[in-house]
Amino acid sequence: MMARKGVFPSSNRERITEEPTINSAQSAPTFYQAKSRVLIALILALSFHVAVTPGHAKGLTDEQVAQNQALARKLLKNLKPGQRSINLGCMDLHVDQLRRLASGEKASFIMDTGIPGVTRYWPNGNVPYMFNPPGIEDGTTDAQGRIAMGRKEVVREAMAEWEAAAQLTFIEIAFTNFIIDGPEQFILVSDHPDRNSSMTGKEPVFLGPQTLNIKSWDNPAFTKWVVVHELGHALGVFHEQTRSDRDNFVDIIEENITEGFDHNFVLKPDSVNFGAYDFDSIMHYYYNAFGIDGETTIEPLPGFEQFKFTMGQRTSLSPSDRAGMAAIYGALLPTVSPEHQPPAGNYNNPIQFTLIILASVDQGNTRYFYTLDGSVPSTDSSEYFDGDIVPISGNTTVKYFALKESRSPSNIVEVEYTFPNGTPMVDTPVISPTGGVYEGNQDITITTTTPGADIHYTFGFSFPT
Numbered sequence: 001m002m003a004r005k006g007v008f009p010s011s012n013r014e015r016i017t018e019e020p021t022i023n024s025a026q027s028a029p030t031f032y033q034a035k036s037r038v039l040i041a042l043i044l045a046l047s048f049h050v051a052v053t054p055g056h057a058k059g060l061t062d063e064q065v066a067q068n069q070a071l072a073r074k075l076l077k078n079l080k081p082g083q084r085s086i087n088l089g090c091m092d093l094h095v096d097q098l099r100r101l102a103s104g105e106k107a108s109f110i111m112d113t114g115i116p117g118v119t120r121y122w123p124n125g126n127v128p129y130m131f132n133p134p135g136i137e138d139g140t141t142d143a144q145g146r147i148a149m150g151r152k153e154v155v156r157e158a159m160a161e162w163e164a165a166a167q168l169t170f171i172e173i174a175f176t177n178f179i180i181d182g183p184e185q186f187i188l189v190s191d192h193p194d195r196n197s198s199m200t201g202k203e204p205v206f207l208g209p210q211t212l213n214i215k216s217w218d219n220p221a222f223t224k225w226v227v228v229h230e231l232g233h234a235l236g237v238f239h240e241q242t243r244s245d246r247d248n249f250v251d252i253i254e255e256n257i258t259e260g261f262d263h264n265f266v267l268k269p270d271s272v273n274f275g276a277y278d279f280d281s282i283m284h285y286y287y288n289a290f291g292i293d294g295e296t297t298i299e300p301l302p303g304f305e306q307f308k309f310t311m312g313q314r315t316s317l318s319p320s321d322r323a324g325m326a327a328i329y330g331a332l333l334p335t336v337s338p339e340h341q342p343p344a345g346n347y348n349n350p351i352q353f354t355l356i357i358l359a360s361v362d363q364g365n366t367r368y369f370y371t372l373d374g375s376v377p378s379t380d381s382s383e384y385f386d387g388d389i390v391p392i393s394g395n396t397t398v399k400y401f402a403l404k405e406s407r408s409p410s411n412i413v414e415v416e417y418t419f420p421n422g423t424p425m426v427d428t429p430v431i432s433p434t435g436g437v438y439e440g441n442q443d444i445t446i447t448t449t450t451p452g453a454d455i456h457y458t459f460g461f462s463f464p465t
């Protein structure tokens with residue numbers, strides 16, 4: 001999927017929207033501003049040591065570079081005091097990136113940081129985030145930036161989708177923790193009155209929050225996948241319909257694009273693409289995205305017409321979405337396989353025993369699923385809970401696996417129990433109460449531990465059959 005680097009929009013008609021910030025009245029902003037001052041000094045110091053980064057010159061024409069340069073200069077001129085980023089559709093660009101583009105740097109989009117050893121990917125896949133807390137004025141959107149309590153869960157569900165695809169861990173930080181001992185950089189999840197947007201990748205060069213804005217809260221089932229899309233940006237992914245090979249798959253109908261939004265469709269000639277072009281990507285746009293009066297803006301080429309009304313889906317991560325994110329942050333670690341008792345092998349008649357599945361490593365919150373008929377187990381199969389009794393009383397092939405949240409399933413363990421000398425004996429039944437002298441009538445029960453066994457009995461002296 002995805003481009004790791006992209007193109008800076010060639011449009012010069014961008015809508016400029018202020019990025020909400022949290023620096024306002026209360027104690028935290030004071031701390032935050034103090035941190036920022038330190039950082040400004042740091043940026044200045046770094047700029048002397050960072051020479052030109054030559055890496056990203058491939059694919060861009062001189063004309064494109066000049067376009068980027070002109071646009072970046074224009075956008076920088078229009079910055080308001082304290083503004084740190086510029087909104088471009090559903091992606092935001094940091095002023096530092098603008099400055100580098102304004103200087104004529106030959107990157108189509110800046111995914112590297114210009115600082116040796118520092119990328120825009122979140123180190124070790126750890127992504128700190130904070131919900132814009134109630135009571136903190138937002139600066140540009142007033143109370144709109146405060147995240148409503150009831151909206152947190154859908155954001156967490158969206159994060160879990162990416163956590164289930166790659167080695168990613170979203171770490172919520174409380175506002176108080178931020179004041180005392182906050183991470184250098186984190187995502188500030190905020191309400192926004194009129195846009196869903198995010199920075200692309202981790203901001204490397206300033207301390208404090210980078211805002212992920214959400215406006216589409218009305219339908220939680222949809223909201224979740226809008227957040228997944230924006231998180232995709234925050235994790236460092238660009239739009240699928242701008243990757244370098246997209247002209248082999250779709251036709252962009254420029255005259256139908258609403259003025260000011262054409263940057264969302266600009267080809268990124270130097271993108272790094274993971275896997276084949278993916279119409280089903282969560283990072284793809286729908287066919288009439290930003291279309292004037294709903295006109296088509298993305299037309300699949302002949303041979304791909306079937307994707308016209310399915311692309312732009314916001315209902316799931318595609319396999320390529322998962323694979324692409326795993327390529328960046330590492331594939332999920334597999335769940336450690338469980339063990340079992342007794343060992344596989346031949347058991348002589350008479351025998352019956354209980355299978356026990358046990359964790360070889362305590363991983364916490366691990367689930368176990370098994371079958372007894374040799375079929376491949378899935379999460380629809382019988383689930384084994386600690387202390388369960390699974391009787392084995394005949395030739396049996398047991399297959400089982402373990403599954404832990406945010407990990408891939410363990411290998412399936414296969415174990416065969418055979419009874420070469422015949423079928424095992426049913427357990428001797430037990431009668432209750434035991435024989436003895438009782439006054440009056442007595443109800444009796446006869447039970448055996450062998451499940452499904454029939455029990456036959458007689459009263460008197462005949463043998464039961």
Ligand SMILES: [Zn+2]
Nearest residue numbers: 090091229233
């Ligand atoms: Zn987007």
